[in-house]
Amino acid sequence: MTYFGDVAALARKDILLELRSRDTLPAMLLFVVSTLVVFHFALPSDSSDLAAGGLLWVAIVFTALLGLTRAFAAEREQRLLEGLVLAPCDRSAIWLAKGASVMAFLLLAEAVALPAFALFFAPVDATLVAAVLLADIGIAAVGTLLAAMAAASRARELLLPLLFLPLAIPVIVGGVGATVAEEPARYLGFLALYDLLFAILSWASFEYVVTE
Amino acid sequence: MIVARGLERRFGSKRILRGLDLDVGERDFLVVTGPNGSGKSTLLGLCAGLLAPTGGTIDVAAERDEIGYLAHEPLVYRELTALENLDLYGRLYRVPERRERIGMLLERFLLWEARHERVSVFSRGMVQRLALCRALLHEPRLLLLDEPYTGLDPSGGTLLDSELEALRGARTIVAATHEPDRLGKLATARLDLARAA
């Protein structure tokens, strides 16, 4: 199917660009570890492990923001999005490919963050990993679309956090709930619902964000 | 091929194009002139479908895969090689016999030797030639060129001359330029946006 062929070609391009420039991923890795260290100093000594669990999600969301801000950087600087939009491929393929690469970076950052968290604060269990995976899908889906919006505006780096954070609140609730509550299943289900709704919405509306 | 009536495009409160009427037939060669800010790039963007009119209408009888656009920006990824750039666009435009076509274009525009080098090390002339390759890659029926001679050295300019000479009559071409004399002999129609404003 040419649709997935397009997605693959575009995703390959994004990964290749990151491997060559190597600026986004190292920054995300360093940022998430630094944030966790800051949390140690920010948590008074009688805070529970649960509080740390909550803060982990803050770290993930802000690290994701860092990655998302860079997501359309190349396209933005050189007006390359025009080149992609002109092509006969479905515009949602651009979203899917970019979202997939954002997700890849996020997973790599978490592959470092979760062990660091286990080392500094509290052990990590399968539920947490599942929650992180589900949350990543939602973050990548919505974040990619919003990043494209921000890229078209004047305020760019300032605008993306403002657009993203209100939409990230349900993800944080789902994630923290899955981490600390007694019945994590409800929260995992909620994350799946969020992913479904917003992925479909983002996929369908990306076309309208990048064209006139 | 292109029909515009009362075409208007506004940016914020500034109107760049106002009430433009245009008729470009198949295989015409339209040369668009005008000072900076008169809307040459805007007009091409409207023809390409990148911009939507804020007033009036424009109809282009070509699909996205039949339009080749050479923009103000080269639209190539600086951290990818020439070959990787063209391969990406070749896939997106579903170019048949992609490798052969890419090879042929790179050779024709004297970029074959540099095909494995990243665009970031290219000279301005090389980048422009690569952009031309990108625009011509899928053998578009409609070619939109925004100041195609920018950055080209004399030999590059000659290459472009012969390329346009070959395409004239076989394709529809709209070219915006600061050097109307160079394209003068090829043009079948002219549009001066300074006067149309």
Place this chain on the structure above:
Amino acid sequence: MWLRNNRGVALASTAALLLLGGISLAFFWVPDDVDQGFSQRIFYIHVPVALTAYACFGWGAWKALRLLWTREVRYDLESYTAVHMGVIFGILTLVTGSIWARISWGVWWSWGERQLVLFLVLFLFYSAYFMLRYSTEPGPRRERMSAVYALFGVVLIPVSFLAIRLAEGFIHPTVFTRDGPQMAGSMFFVFCVCLAGTLTLAGALYANELLGKRVDASLRELEEALA
């Protein structure tokens, strides 16, 4: 005939009538609530205002959908104005809710009040809507992005509400019990009058602002044509 030509005035006066009537009824006629006493009366303003805000956001999303569907420029202004109205009524919801909390329990804010928390989240979201519009050049691009964002907002409303409910599973905010009025017939009537009033007010403000914006736009076009 007169009604059609003077729609704005008709709307505004209907709104004034309904609201004045509704509020008077709410404060003087309706019986005290069994549990909460006099302070409960602010419910007659707080909830209609909240529902009106939802209605405005929904209307804005509908107009946004119409814009994406038909590409007609007028829907952009209509969607934007509806969202603007929604934010105004949203702020009113937060204010009236806060006053009610203060009167009832002595606190200006309670994380246990789901409606209040939801409106806080929505306020953040729709404020970003204005930031988005402010930092993008006017044109087809801005219209479409605003429309998509307005659609996201409407999906966010139920999702956020669900999230807030779920969050109580681990946040355990102090929930001040408020049974919600068991509405006797007279209370329901007054509630409906107030609701009709706030909706009409929103409609009147919407029509007024839309007219103003359209006049501004025509004026700008005239200035340009003459320049």
